[in-house]
Amino acid sequence: MNSLVSVIVPIYNVEKYLERCISSILEQSYNNIEVILVDDGSNDDCPTICDKFKRKDARVKVVHKPNGGLSSARNAGLEQMKGEYITFIDSDDWVEVNFVERMVEAISKSKVDVVQCGYCKKNDDNVVYVSTLTNEIVYGKDKILKSFFVTQNYQTMACMKLYKSEIFRKIKFHEGKNNEDTIYFADYIDKVNSIQVINDVLYNYYVNTNSIMHSELTKRKVEDAYFSGEYMLKKCEEKYPEFAIYMRRNICDFSIGLYMQADKSQKQLKKEIYTKFKNNYILLVKSSCLDIKKRLKFWLFYKNQFLTSKFWGIKKSL
Structure with a gap:
């Protein structure tokens, strides 16, 4: 269990939270990772922070690009990735120290295409929500869609998941739109035949009131x-x-x-x-x-x- 995992972090004007995010990735108990930081034309101190981490850790790659939006940044990261598995982490979020290790353990054992973990929503004051997922391994598109639509256990978000990277050699994120996770889910569901959901709460989702979703x-x-x-x-x-x-x-x-x-x-x-x-x-x-x-x-x-x-x-x- 030592496969290379590509961690893609799209970044735009989040200097207040970025060090927390990157540090949580580099401190993972699972070491064989490449961390692809995609600076999507930030006009704050994010480019400097990215370059600082690159100098400190050889596992870090940095892509500086003109602003194109979240999907554009994720796609730029996909062009750089070399891992057998891939995960996306938003730049104002952070992960538990065993996030990658637990996800790789699950996907290696079950041999599925995608693993989703539990998550915790937090704002600056307290915990807003903790997911209550059911452990399950699902084979076949009908059963995957049932888990998504009927039991609502499996979810659309691109983050909180570990994927076989071959999935993203066939599809890309749809650029130029908000709500891109639903669009990408519609595209990648055709490429996925098995999923696993684990209820371990490994991902911390920051409720940023300044984000597009809360604007x-x-x-x-x-x-x-x-x-x-x-x-x-x-x-x-x-x-x-x-x-x-x-x-x-x-x-x-x-x-x-x-x-x-x-x-x-x-x-x-x-x-x-x-x-x-x-x-x-x-x-x-x-x-x-x-x-x-x-x-x-x-x-x-x-x-x-x-x-x-x-x-x-x-x-x-x-």
């Missing part, structure tokens, strides 16, 4: 969200039709989230979001894919968006 809602953000959701929906309709209804459920779910992010002045944007929700909701209203909680939430939003926003906003704050 002001814009028309571009909404358009990208629906592009990624409808990209996955189209893939299901073409290749995995039994799961298309679940993707419509997911689109309804994130529609409500987007609606609740919009402010009072964004009336037209709210109208567009509600229309997207309604078009999907009427196709799944009688579906068994909705549990009682989601059925109530969707019905309430369908009837009265204001009350839903108030009710779920209060619930989230408790």
